[in-house]
Amino acid sequence: MKAGSRFLNAVSAIALSAGVVSSGAGMAVLASAAVAEAAVIQRIEVRGAQRVGVDAVRSNITIRPGQSFSNVDIDESVKRLYATGFFSDVRISVSGGTLVVNVSENQLVNQVVFNGNRKLKDDKLRGVVQTQPMGPYSESLISADIERIKEAYAGIGRSDVEVTTQVVPVAEGRVNLAFVINEGDRTKINKINFVGNNAYGDGRLSALIQTKRSNMLSFLTRKDVYNEDKLRADEEALRQFYYNHGYADFRVISSDVTLDETGNEYAITITVDEGERYKFGNIAVESTVEGIDGAELERLVETRAGNTYSARDVQKSMEAISQRVSAAGYPFARVVPRGDRNFENNTIGVTYLVDQGERAYVERIEIRGNTRTRDYVIRREFDISEGDAFNQETISRAKRRLEALGYFTSVNISTAPGSASDRVVVVVDVVDQPTGSFSIGAGYSVGGDGFVLEASVEEKNFLGRGQFIRVAVGGGLDDARTYNFSFTEPYFLGYRLAAGFDVFRSETSSNSDYNYEETGATLRVTAPITEELATTVRYTYKELKYTEDGAYGADDTPYTADDNVSAPYMDLIENSPWKQSIVGHSIVYNSLDDRMMAREGIYASFTHEYAGLGGDSEYYKAYAKFRYYHTLSDEFDLIGSLSASAGHVVSTGGDLNVFDQFQIGGKELRGFESSGIGPRLEGDALGGTTYFTASAEANFPLPLFPQDLNIRGTVFADAGTLYGNDVGNSAGVVGTDMSLRASVGAGILWLSPFGPLRFDYAVPVAKEDFDKVQNFRFSMANAF
Structure with missing residues (x-):
C-alpha cells in the first residue's frame, strides 16, 4: 500500500467513531479524533502472530485494558513492534471496546552461513553481523550487515571486497541465509609522500607514523592498511614531533589519499608547513593565589631559556606546578602557560600563571571502547575519582600513564557537561591491542x-x-x-x-x-x-x-x-x-x-x-x-x-x-x-x-x-x-x-x-x- 493512499484512508476514517492505525515499511499513520482525545478499551485481540506468539505482541504494546490511551500510545506501540524486527507490517484498529492488532510476520532465519571467506574466519564475521539464527529476516538489517562485512574487510586492507546474499527456503516461514563473499586482493599503500618538509627527511617522518608502505612483511604487520582514523592519528603524531622539536608553528596543510583502482593501491600525500624553529626565551612563574609564591615554583619548571622549544616540557612543567599547588591545599588552582613569541630572534618566552580556577567536581568517569581491559584497570591510573575536584593536569597525567601501559593503540580523554554547572563527566576512549x-x-x-x-x-x-x-x-x-x-x-x-x-x-x-x-x-x-x-x-x-x-x-x-x-x-x-x-x-x-x-x-x-x-x-x-x-x-x-x-x-x-x-x-x-x-x-x-x-x-x-x-x-x-x-x-x-x-x-x-x-x-x-x-x-x- 502506498503511503499516500494510507494517509487518505486515515483521513477518511477521522469521521468514524472507530480509529485505525496502519503502518508499512516503517511508517505509522494515526487516525481517529475520538482516540486523539482519549479512549479506553476492554480487551486486546492479536491477529497473525503465529510464530512469535500473542504474548510477545502484547508485551510490546503500551496500551492496557481499562486505561485511557491516545494517538501517542498507538504510535509508540507500532514503533515497538517494528523494532522487534519480527514483523513486516503492523496495523492497529479499535473496534468498540477491543483493540485489534493485525501483524504480518517476517520470515525467521534458520541458519546464517558465510561462503568464500578465507581471510576472516566465520567466528569473526558472526560477531560483525546482527542477523542471527532464529532471528527475523529483515532486508534492511541484511543490507546493514553487508556494509559491516565490507568495513571488516577494509580493516585488513581489502577494500574491494564484494558481498552478496543467497536465501534458501527450508520450511514454512523459515530460510537459510548465506553471505557470499568475494574477498578480492589486498588494497596496498604504494606511496607515502611528504611535501613541505625541509628540516626532516621523508624517512624520518615515515618512522613517526603508523601507516606504512606495503612491503613483503605487510601481511603480518597490517600497517599498510589505509584507515582514515589512523591517518588522523598520524597527523597528530607529526604535530607532536614538530612541537617537541622547536617548531611551534607547524601545521598539516592536507592529507590527500588517492586510489588507483587498476593496481588497487593507495597513494598518500601529506603536505606540511614546518614554520620556524624556536628556542625558549624568558621563563617565569606568577601566582594570583594567596599563599602561593610563584618564585618558589620556578625550580619545578623543566623549560629553560636557550633550550629548544618543546611542548612536552611545557606540559610537564604545568603538571609539576599543579601537583605542588594542589598538595598545598588548592585543588581548584589551575596553571595556564602564556607564550611571548619574539619573531626577530625566534624565541618563545613562557610565563606560567597560577590562579584560582572555577570550582568543578568530577561527576563520573565514563570508560568506552575497552573490549578486553577491565574498567578498574583504567580507572586506577587516575589520581582522582567521582566527587573529587576536577584538575586538567591530573587528567593529562592519567592519559600519559595509560599510554605507557602498552595495553592500548590509542587513548583519548575528553570532558562533557555534568548534571549541574559545577559537574564534569570525564570520558575515556581507548582501543585495546594485543599485549x-x-x-x-x-x-x-x-x-x-x-x-x-x-x-x-x-x-x-x-x-x-x-x-x-x-x-x-x-x-x-x-x-x-x-x-x-x-x-x-x-x-x-x-x-x-x-x-x-x-x-x-x-x-x-x-x-x-x-x-x-x-x-x-x-x-x-x-x-x-x-x-x-x-x-x-x-x-x-x-x-x-x-x-x-x-x-x-x-x-x-x-x-x-x-x-x-x-x-x-x-x-x-x-x-x-x-x-x-x-x-x-x-x-x-x-x-x-x-x-x-x-x-x-x-x-x-x-x-x-x-x-x-x-x-x-x-x-x-x-x-x-x-x-x-x-x-x-x-x-x-x-x-x-x-x-x-x-x-x-x-x-x-x-x-x-x-x-x-x-x-x-x-x-x-x-x-x-x-x-x-x-x-x-x-x-x-x-x-x-x-x-x-x-x-x-x-x-x-x-x-x-x-x-x-x-x-x-x-x-x-x-x-x-x-x-x-x-x-x-x-x-x-x-x-x-x-x-x-x-x-x-x-x-x-x-x-x-x-x-x-x-x-x-x-x-x-x-x-x-x-x-x-x-x-x-x-x-x-x-x-x-
Missing part, C-alpha cells in the same frame, strides 16, 4: 659452549586485569636448561604497589667437569616515588647444587682427586647443596621516551643486597648501571647511547663463595662469552669482587633498505674489567688484577613485526689469554 609476546634469545661461541637458546612467553595484561605473567625455557647443546616463571600484580591490595614473585631453576655444566643446579624464588614489591623514579624491595631464597659430571653414574662411582675439577669447585661439590638467603633493595630512574627504540632519556639503577639471614652466604653487594640515549641527528635519525656499570662485593663473615662473586661477559662486553672474563682457576670461572664496564653505541637507518622495514645498523665499542678474588686459597688463580678488556663491533637491529631482532659481531681488541671469546650473538622478540 602478549613470544621472545627468543640465542648465542653462539666458536670453540665454547656452542649454540644456546631461550624462549619465553609474556602477557602484560593477563585476562584484562593488568597483571604480568612470564614463562621462559632455555637450553643449549651442552644439556644446559633454564626454567623461569614470573607474576606481577601492579596494584597490590588496591595501592600503587607492584607486588610479585619469580620462581626459577637452572641446570648447567662447565667443560663437562661438573654440573650445576640452581633452584629458588623471589618475592618483590615496587613502589613509585615519582613518575620516573621507583624503588623495589625483594627477598630471594636459592638452593645451589654442584656435582661432578659423571661422578654419580649408573654404578654410583664417586669422584676422585684425578678428576679435572678445580679446588674451589671440588669444595662446592663436596659440601653441596648450598643455600642463599638474600634481602635486596633497588632504586630505578627511567625517563626513556620509547621502550622499544629509545631516542632520548636516561635509564639508571642502583641495587644493594645483603646475604646472611640464614644460608651459606654472608656478604654485602652493591652494583649500578646507567644508560643515556640522545638523538645525534634528527635529519639522519642517528641515535647515540652511552652506558656504564659497576659493582663491588665484600664478605661479612669469612671467605666468599664462588657463587657470591660477580660473573660478567658477553651481555656486558660483546665479543666474550658469558662469564668469559675475570679470575679463573684451571679454566673454571671464579668470578670477581669488583667490575666496571662502559659502552658507546650509535644506530642509524641502513641506506640500502626502505625505512619502512625499520632495519638499522649499529656500531659499538665496549670496555670493562672484572677483578679481585675472595674465595680462599688463591694459588694458581689468574686474572685477579685490574686488566682492561675491550671490543669493537657492528650489528644489525631490526624492529621486525615480531619485535626487536638484533645481530651483533664483536672482536676483542684487548683481552687475556685465558678469556673465552664469543664473536657472534643475536636476540629476538616476537609480538602477537
